[in-house]
Amino acid sequence: xxxxxxKAALTELENLYRGAKPALRYRSPYELLVAVILxxxxxxxxxxxxxxxxxxxxxxxxxxxxxxQKELEKxxxxxxxxxxxxxxxxxASHDIIERFGGEVPNTVEELMSLAGVGKKTANVVYSVAFxxxxxxxxxxxxxxxxxxxxxxxxxxxxxxxxxxxxIPKEDWSSAHHWLIWHGRKVCHSQKPDCENCxxxxxxxxxxxx
Numbered sequence: 001x002x003x004x005x006x007k008a009a010l011t012e013l014e015n016l017y018r019g020a021k022p023a024l025r026y027r028s029p030y031e032l033l034v035a036v037i038l039x040x041x042x043x044x045x046x047x048x049x050x051x052x053x054x055x056x057x058x059x060x061x062x063x064x065x066x067x068x069q070k071e072l073e074k075x076x077x078x079x080x081x082x083x084x085x086x087x088x089x090x091x092a093s094h095d096i097i098e099r100f101g102g103e104v105p106n107t108v109e110e111l112m113s114l115a116g117v118g119k120k121t122a123n124v125v126y127s128v129a130f131x132x133x134x135x136x137x138x139x140x141x142x143x144x145x146x147x148x149x150x151x152x153x154x155x156x157x158x159x160x161x162x163x164x165x166x167i168p169k170e171d172w173s174s175a176h177h178w179l180i181w182h183g184r185k186v187c188h189s190q191k192p193d194c195e196n197c198x199x200x201x202x203x204x205x206x207x208x209x
Contacts, residue, residue: 013179014175016182020178027059028060031059033104033125033129037089038076046079054076072089088115088117096114111126120136123136124136127173135163138156138180139183139189142159148203150166
């Protein structure tokens with residue numbers, strides 16, 4: 001994809017999804033952090049159902065740490081990978097209490113120092129909860145970026161680096177949501193709706209087809 005095509009594609013994405021917000025429901029940086037951890041290989045709809053119950057009593061790291069891992073697993077069982085996720089949530093909660101005075105840290109580096117928090121999760125929390133400039137590369141962003149040719153790479157970190165070059169920094173956080181919603185609504189993993197995609201004229205995937 002040429003530079004002029006990338007600019008045109010980004011303009012169209014903005015026109016389509018301007019103002020797009022996360023589908024995960026949260027009321028605080030901590031709730032967002034927990035929801036993002038739960039969302040790994042799980043739909044946002046399912047996570048929202050689980051957290052609607054979980055956050056009634058356990059919406060702070062202090063409250064969460066009153067649960068045993070087995071107790072937390074029962075709440076989040078339907079999200080999949082529940083043992084690992086429960087371990088990560090409790091470990092991160094202890095870290096927040098012991099190392100950060102009970103407040104979720106507001107830098108990517110500090111967020112990544114929490115147990116179970118990788119670059120994608122850190123970027124989401126930094127961007128959405130704290131208004132930082134970051135692009136979190138989830139499965140939708142990875143797929144759409146590679147298909148369009150906006151940023152190509154065989155790992156999320158490579159795609160993130162490519163997107164950071166292709167997109168003005170002030171648009172990183174917004175573009176993250178544009179790409180996610182395009183992946184959900186049009187550029188599906190199995191049957192992308194290329195015929196009705198207004199980005200098809202610039203898309204490497206469509207050109208190859």
